[in-house]
Amino acid sequence: MDYAKTKEYLKSLCGIGSKPGLERIRKLLELMGNPQDKLKFIHIAGTNGKGSVTEMISSSLNVAGYRCGAFFSPYVNDVRECFKISGKKITQSKTAAAFSYVKKFADVIAKDGDAPTEYEIITAAALHLFQLSGCDIVCMEACMGGKLDVTNISNSTLVSVITQIEIDHTKFLGDSIAEITEHKCGILRENGICVSSPNQPSDACDTILKECNKHSCKLIIPDTDDDSLIVLPIAPFKQFSYKNIEFDLSMIGSHQINNALTAVETLFALRNLGFNIPDSAISQGVSSAVLAARVERISKKPLVLLDSAHNHSGIKALCDVIDELGCKNARVIIGMLADKEYEKCIALLAARSQKIYAVTPKNPRALPAEELAAVASQLGCDTSSFITLEGAFDAAVKEIKKDDTLIICGSFYVSMILRDKSINYFSGGLF
Numbered sequence: 001m002d003y004a005k006t007k008e009y010l011k012s013l014c015g016i017g018s019k020p021g022l023e024r025i026r027k028l029l030e031l032m033g034n035p036q037d038k039l040k041f042i043h044i045a046g047t048n049g050k051g052s053v054t055e056m057i058s059s060s061l062n063v064a065g066y067r068c069g070a071f072f073s074p075y076v077n078d079v080r081e082c083f084k085i086s087g088k089k090i091t092q093s094k095t096a097a098a099f100s101y102v103k104k105f106a107d108v109i110a111k112d113g114d115a116p117t118e119y120e121i122i123t124a125a126a127l128h129l130f131q132l133s134g135c136d137i138v139c140m141e142a143c144m145g146g147k148l149d150v151t152n153i154s155n156s157t158l159v160s161v162i163t164q165i166e167i168d169h170t171k172f173l174g175d176s177i178a179e180i181t182e183h184k185c186g187i188l189r190e191n192g193i194c195v196s197s198p199n200q201p202s203d204a205c206d207t208i209l210k211e212c213n214k215h216s217c218k219l220i221i222p223d224t225d226d227d228s229l230i231v232l233p234i235a236p237f238k239q240f241s242y243k244n245i246e247f248d249l250s251m252i253g254s255h256q257i258n259n260a261l262t263a264v265e266t267l268f269a270l271r272n273l274g275f276n277i278p279d280s281a282i283s284q285g286v287s288s289a290v291l292a293a294r295v296e297r298i299s300k301k302p303l304v305l306l307d308s309a310h311n312h313s314g315i316k317a318l319c320d321v322i323d324e325l326g327c328k329n330a331r332v333i334i335g336m337l338a339d340k341e342y343e344k345c346i347a348l349l350a351a352r353s354q355k356i357y358a359v360t361p362k363n364p365r366a367l368p369a370e371e372l373a374a375v376a377s378q379l380g381c382d383t384s385s386f387i388t389l390e391g392a393f394d395a396a397v398k399e400i401k402k403d404d405t406l407i408i409c410g411s412f413y414v415s416m417i418l419r420d421k422s423i424n425y426f427s428g429g430l431f
Helices: 003-016 023-031 050-063 092-110 118-132 177-187 202-214 255-272 279-288 312-325 342-350 369-378 389-399 419-426
Strands: 041-045 068-071 083-085 137-141 157-162 193-196 218-220 229-231 239-242 245-248 296-299 303-306 330-334 353-358 383-385 405-409
Touching (some): 003 118, 041 050, 050 068, 157 177, 255 312, 312 405, 353 389, 389 419
Parallel strands (some): 068 137, 157 193, 330 353
């Protein structure tokens, strides 16, 4: 297959949907010669911050001279958003070749009536690419959950990382923090190492400790005492030192400090396992890490922020950034999925918004824009709903003024789809 046919192939798999379980991915990888057994992994699960932590760790390992593979979830515009090697996107030709290779084995399994899902195919292709490229180590972001997540296939996980836990994906993971955390802790390995994000909910802390004890895992939690962590009181609170290493994060917002601390302790754990990772590589790698649509600033005048925040805790972190930056007259383009706590999210944003432009994300689980707009209107916020994302964007930029703030959020399927349009529109500045 060439790259165009690869995209058609992946599109044809979308109808299969999500099928929890590891039987298909293990069968597929076995036919491929088990590429995962030739790799070493850092496995990252959690509700929020997985992508940021994955990027910070892999960036630091690259600076330290290791050939690091990184796997991200989900993708929106291009499947190549899912994987990088040494910080670089894979070429279209290599990507197409990898999927062509995996498809041969997937077709064999499909004949038995239990075809692999899209993300099982993507995960297998990523592992093939990482193994083929001779990666020294791979940072693997879980797609959803942990225990039955498609990425949970490694027998050589060096460190398991649990980022911030919140209520999310309740249909698959359970209704409580404890149930969700137990699923996430499914990535733990016997006698392994677990690094947990600081400031977890109490039920998450209790469950992580219980699961670590069950698997005889060493639990590491970043030290947020004043002696270890010093945060400079300069908005948006991204300059800090931790255990005598200085950081100036490229990712905006105080919530990114917790992500950075989680990444740093993971790197310390790797160093204790024999990896040569100097303090300078940790500082440079964590500080320089950037990810699209993670409170990403597109423009200064007007201030334009893109964020993939899609649940209550993510939206709260975004609102904290809005407050930290002293944003005025915020105009918010937002679309959400119906299985999220959208009423709570809209309540937070409505209190900070001059106007909300509601859209329907391009996803089968999307909440209709009219329902989102109705919630915002009931809160007394000026609101309009739009049939297309592009229509909402055009309406917002037509009304924006120099000192206004434009925020695009609520889902990867909104922020990432409007990302290129935003960059192109604001690239020359409006004022």
